[in-house]
Amino acid sequence: MRCFFSSARQLYTDYVATMRAVVAVTSVLFFNVAFSPIANAQQIKSPAQYQQCAACHGASGEGNPSLNAPAIAGLSQTYLARQLVNFHSGIRGSDSQDTLGQQMQAMTKGLDKDKDIPVLVAYLANLTPVNVAQQTQGDLTNGTRYYQGKCGACHGGQAQGNEAFNAPRLAGQDIDYLKRQMHNFATGLRGTHSEDKYGRQMAMMAKTTSGKELDDILHYIAVQE
Template identity: 50%
Template structure:
């Protein structure tokens, strides 16, 4: 029997993908987030004035996908998306997939802040519209759905959600080739008019906030 050198075993493992993935490093993610806090807040609570969304408590997989989309240019390249262009520049500073995973894991670990409605809408009508059009993907309580790759909407600024849905409607977001999930949202955004959208957002803003 021929003995195998440990270095050869390591090479075989690398080539076969048999080595376990690196664990997410929350402390590294926190350090990386320091470059983001001027817009997104010290606790990732976001800023309506800067159109910077709440990131605390968002699903890690969704954050990884969006940061990857900004880094690759899949999101933020439309001339009408000035905030997206800023995010492209920030995402470019993340050195590799592990850095994105660490940052996303840190943000997902933070408790989402309480939110207050800033827009006027009929929450009762919005509840029916939400369940009919949004709930199957985003969850009955807007908590997000990992299986459907749909983000958490609860405790997000209604003004930010309004902006993003309008960006989908206008083709500013969700029109890039290869943006599979963006295209799905672009189609769904077209199914509500302006007042219906305000009603849906009123419903989301009035959901219980654990």
């Protein structure tokens, strides 16, 4: 009988040791797969749907100021999806004077709204934003004050964006692009469609700043990371 209990005790001890080893190995494997820095979108082949976008927006979504193409890497999926659907459906880019918006309208027409757009935005949202040094001039003190008073509540104190308010990231974006969009909002080239709720909000805000004040705001945004 003593021999039986000794054998049983040994079997139990071996079983516990084996299970601990299995748990340890499984935990290591899970951590490496789920949290490895290697598993990021930059190292995943871009989807076929992005090939026509890369010609202007860059292979990593970094944008191309010479082509008037904004940076799109790292923007939220909801914002990217909303803008692509707006272009696709004619909510954005329909004004005859908005030539760049019309170009985007034409590009999005070839996308399947229900299949291609979700693939594109999931890929782009997981790309790391590329911060490019920009040469801007302005009064940083005034820019900080104006930005926090008029923009920061929605777009975040450091222009990092705020998903809860449907406000995109502005930091790292080409300043000429931002200035052009403010002009478009203020003059009615963008944000007038009845279905563009957030565009109409921006159109109202854009009318509250211009000239040196706007340049100071953009200068503040340019120095954010």
